[in-house]
Amino acid sequence: MPENTDTPDTIAGPAESAALASELFAPGVGAQAGPPTTPASDTGTAGAGPGSHSHGGPTPTGSPAERFSSADPDDFAVVTGREEQWRFTPMKRVRPLLEGAGSDARLELTTDLPDGVELTTVGADDPLLAGLPEPVDRLAALTRVNAGGATVVRIPAEAQLDRPVTLSLRGTGSADVVWGQTVVEVGRHAAATIVLDHSGEAKYSGGVVVLVGDGAHVELVSVQEWAPGTAHGGQYDAVVGRDATFRQAVVTLGGDLVRLVSNVHYTGPGGTAELSGVYFADETQHQEHRLWVDHSTPNCTSNVVYKGALQGEQAHTVWVGDVRIRPAATGTETYELNRNLVLTDGARADSVPNLEIETGEIVSAGHASATGRFDDEQLFYLCSRGIDAETARRLVVRGFFADVVQKIAVPELADRLMGTIEQRLGALPGLEEQDVEVESELQPA
Amino acid sequence: MSETTGSVLEIRDLHVTVGEGDETKEILRGVDLTIRSGETHAIMGPNGSGKSTLAYSIAGHPKYTITGGTVTLDGEDVLAMTVDERARAGLFLAMQYPVEVPGVSVSNFLRTAATAVTGTAPKLRTWVKDVRTEMEALEMDAAFAERNVNEGFSGGEKKRHEILQMGLLKPKMAILDETDSGLDVDALRVVSEGVNRAKANSSVGVLLITHYTRILRYIEPDFVHVFVAGRVVEEGGKELADKLEAEGYASYLKADADAAAAIA
Numbered sequence: 001m002p003e004n005t006d007t008p009d010t011i012a013g014p015a016e017s018a019a020l021a022s023e024l025f026a027p028g029v030g031a032q033a034g035p036p037t038t039p040a041s042d043t044g045t046a047g048a049g050p051g052s053h054s055h056g057g058p059t060p061t062g063s064p065a066e067r068f069s070s071a072d073p074d075d076f077a078v079v080t081g082r083e084e085q086w087r088f089t090p091m092k093r094v095r096p097l098l099e100g101a102g103s104d105a106r107l108e109l110t111t112d113l114p115d116g117v118e119l120t121t122v123g124a125d126d127p128l129l130a131g132l133p134e135p136v137d138r139l140a141a142l143t144r145v146n147a148g149g150a151t152v153v154r155i156p157a158e159a160q161l162d163r164p165v166t167l168s169l170r171g172t173g174s175a176d177v178v179w180g181q182t183v184v185e186v187g188r189h190a191a192a193t194i195v196l197d198h199s200g201e202a203k204y205s206g207g208v209v210v211l212v213g214d215g216a217h218v219e220l221v222s223v224q225e226w227a228p229g230t231a232h233g234g235q236y237d238a239v240v241g242r243d244a245t246f247r248q249a250v251v252t253l254g255g256d257l258v259r260l261v262s263n264v265h266y267t268g269p270g271g272t273a274e275l276s277g278v279y280f281a282d283e284t285q286h287q288e289h290r291l292w293v294d295h296s297t298p299n300c301t302s303n304v305v306y307k308g309a310l311q312g313e314q315a316h317t318v319w320v321g322d323v324r325i326r327p328a329a330t331g332t333e334t335y336e337l338n339r340n341l342v343l344t345d346g347a348r349a350d351s352v353p354n355l356e357i358e359t360g361e362i363v364s365a366g367h368a369s370a371t372g373r374f375d376d377e378q379l380f381y382l383c384s385r386g387i388d389a390e391t392a393r394r395l396v397v398r399g400f401f402a403d404v405v406q407k408i409a410v411p412e413l414a415d416r417l418m419g420t421i422e423q424r425l426g427a428l429p430g431l432e433e434q435d436v437e438v439e440s441e442l443q444p445a
Numbered sequence: 446m447s448e449t450t451g452s453v454l455e456i457r458d459l460h461v462t463v464g465e466g467d468e469t470k471e472i473l474r475g476v477d478l479t480i481r482s483g484e485t486h487a488i489m490g491p492n493g494s495g496k497s498t499l500a501y502s503i504a505g506h507p508k509y510t511i512t513g514g515t516v517t518l519d520g521e522d523v524l525a526m527t528v529d530e531r532a533r534a535g536l537f538l539a540m541q542y543p544v545e546v547p548g549v550s551v552s553n554f555l556r557t558a559a560t561a562v563t564g565t566a567p568k569l570r571t572w573v574k575d576v577r578t579e580m581e582a583l584e585m586d587a588a589f590a591e592r593n594v595n596e597g598f599s600g601g602e603k604k605r606h607e608i609l610q611m612g613l614l615k616p617k618m619a620i621l622d623e624t625d626s627g628l629d630v631d632a633l634r635v636v637s638e639g640v641n642r643a644k645a646n647s648s649v650g651v652l653l654i655t656h657y658t659r660i661l662r663y664i665e666p667d668f669v670h671v672f673v674a675g676r677v678v679e680e681g682g683k684e685l686a687d688k689l690e691a692e693g694y695a696s697y698l699k700a701d702a703d704a705a706a707a708i709a
Contacts, residue, residue, distance in 0.1 A: 375544075376507065377544045378545075378546050380507070380528060380544070381543065381594075382554075383529040384504050384505075384528055384531075384537075385532055385554075385561070385610065385614065386529050386533045386561035387532075387557055387558055388529045389529065392529075395546070395549050395553075395557065396546065399548025399549040402549075403547045403593075
């Protein structure tokens, strides 16, 4: 059988060196709290750091054991591109954001707000902002300052929305950097889907915080269908309440540079976070997704699935998935998966999962990362049914993505995104009149 | 070839290896078989005898290297064809372990395959009816069509799905690789009936590869070939299956070992 590039790892039950690891970290330190700490050395090398477990290829990931965060940009050194957090990012493209001045430029905002949803803005001195998770890099800190306040979406407790909250954010091609901060507050036991739909051309740095109330069910969908010429940076934070469920789907298809950092924090036991992502990089596009799931309370679950495809010279994608299970986070269940499909030569996918376990009393923790070309067995199966290799490839790539996209809670949006992906793949021969009818007619009468 | 004269799949002195360099291993060591339209041939043999290798070699799996011999379908050189060309020429392989294709729905897959095999997209109305009829006959739920190909299918569902494809794609020659393995009695009956239906509705030639005689109670073979150590060691009618049922493969394995010893 052909080589399998999957490197699944599962660690369940007592983690080795957990006791030792727990001495390294102050118990219960949150990502948003505490003074700057020195990154523990060697945490990125598989087996070298106590409790760390990483597959970064020959290069150590160097992910800091404790993440420095601050609302003050000057607490972060000027970015050189040599820092762990920035080493994959093309400096030439991100510099306009990092060096951008405060501005009045805004994205064009169109909203669809179901009844009961409140949209307001608050000033920089609003107490709401002080309570948010802190920025974890210089760009995010600059964004917090330059945004000068926030757009706030409030969904009241126990609300059951009849449709998604949609914020369409369109870049107008302004040369100035657009700074934005969005806060979504979801009350306890409410159920809501929020769509951030990015398009147009912009230099945009936007922070997004979702405060998920106890027992609430929230899905955030962030679509990056930017026009060429766009640079988009952003830090996304989800603060997941007790017994709450947070789902996030990040779909990055457009723009020259997209660099999104997604963090998950739990404020009580029983929280669930499902983070999914799809990205598709063409020639020269840089798409970078960094995740940090901070298990600090007991009995929480996190599940991460990111899938990417690349085609064309200098298409570059980066996925860094950090999961930390703190000593207090007993009963944690976590899994993260990243798969990349490289469609042509000259493209590069970096994938760095990193798992740090500081308690042995967990349910399970694992990750898998695979970067490869097509699965030969899938190709053989399809070809053995008369389907030519090229059509088979397109079917498989479409299927590769559909898998994740189909799970987005907004079917019209999922269809639109699949449409965009299909365009990028080229039309499938012989299937112009799609089989939608077939599928519906096959339903039981 | 027209229906009246029928098709013929001829395998002559087929030699196949797997692996490369020092790892190269010869699996098929001179296979001869001729299958005509309407005939059902059972190939029976112990584990590791190369039965599946024969099936996958005919279908063109890249893992296997043909080192000698020929395979022709109605005189056309099958070994010179790509995998998809073989299917379009009329060959079908029902796999023992069908592959999951995440994100590709059964209905989309079936229609894409039918379009490829027939050369034109099937007429929607008749196609939908054909699929529905075939699925009902295989006791498959209609919702099955919306699931992803083989994803999360039970063993029985995978085999039904394979036979569903055989029914819809109407091959000239169908190779069924251990289609019976892992099936409970109910599923075995349903799947066997599917094969018999395809045989009744067309002149398909069937090469039935199996380890057990069980399926031969449902699908009656015209010929039985005993396959040991990469070649056919005995041939006969269906009574040969009864002999195997009673005696197993032990005598063949011993004979083969003796022969190998004699050569050494």
